Amino acid sequence: MPDVTVWKVACFLWLFDLRHEPANLKIVLITPIQLVDEPLEFNEIIAPGVLDYAADIRQVGPLPVNGVADLLIEHRSSNSHVNDIRLRAHYSSNFEILCARCVDPVAVPLEGEFDLIFRPESADADAGERSITADETEIGYYQKSGLSLEDVVREQVLLSLPSRTLCMADCKGLCPRCGQNLNQAKCSCDEAPADVRWNALAGLADKLELKH
Ligand SMILES: [Zn+2]
Numbered sequence: 001m002p003d004v005t006v007w008k009v010a011c012f013l014w015l016f017d018l019r020h021e022p023a024n025l026k027i028v029l030i031t032p033i034q035l036v037d038e039p040l041e042f043n044e045i046i047a048p049g050v051l052d053y054a055a056d057i058r059q060v061g062p063l064p065v066n067g068v069a070d071l072l073i074e075h076r077s078s079n080s081h082v083n084d085i086r087l088r089a090h091y092s093s094n095f096e097i098l099c100a101r102c103v104d105p106v107a108v109p110l111e112g113e114f115d116l117i118f119r120p121e122s123a124d125a126d127a128g129e130r131s132i133t134a135d136e137t138e139i140g141y142y143q144k145s146g147l148s149l150e151d152v153v154r155e156q157v158l159l160s161l162p163s164r165t166l167c168m169a170d171c172k173g174l175c176p177r178c179g180q181n182l183n184q185a186k187c188s189c190d191e192a193p194a195d196v197r198w199n200a201l202a203g204l205a206d207k208l209e210l211k212h
């Protein structure tokens with residue numbers, strides 16, 4: 001019965017898909033209230049597939065991120081203060097980036113650390129023309145719901161990965177006409193169309209000569 005076979009295959013694929021769902025889909029939100037009494041230490045693992053980096057970047061293994069969040073209270077005047085969050089962490093993972101020339105995946109291990117300060121988004125909204133000092137350009141913002149650890153890690157990974165990756169320094173890339181990966185084999189595009197055009201030009205030259 002072909003129908004039963006199709007159904008079985010569909011079920012298998014569905015179960016297969018479920019098994020490969022990212023194991024850790026929770027979002028870690030850090031809020032000042034959590035940090036009032038003591039700093040928050042965290043040891044999270046971001047599973048591959050949870051964060052969407054860019055079309056040519058893929059996280060291929062778990063990404064452990066360990067660190068601490070502290071509350072920093074900024075006193076702006078005698079009766080106003082701002083709750084900043086200082087986030088320090090270390091992370092590492094393995095990535096695959098497509099070669100900029102031949103689009104083959106290239107393994108890129110990455111390890112990094114950051115020490116950043118985040119201010120509530122609302123804190124500077126009414127500040128108008130408040131001058132920004134050199135130090136403050138390093139300050140990020142968090143939303144009312146809290147600071148998303150995943151968002152910070154994603155941004156730090158994107159900043160740390162090379163902007164252009166090649167599988168090897170002299171990667172020959174793809175043939176722009178047939179798409180052949182020229183590191184693996186030569187194609188014959190170079191010869192054939194060039195010959196045709198040359199023949200056409202040669203033929204035209206012959207005709208022009210006949211006229212004179
Ligand atoms: Zn390449």
Ligand SMILES: [Zn+2]
Pocket residue numbers: 175176177178179180187188189190
């Ligand atoms: Zn070709």
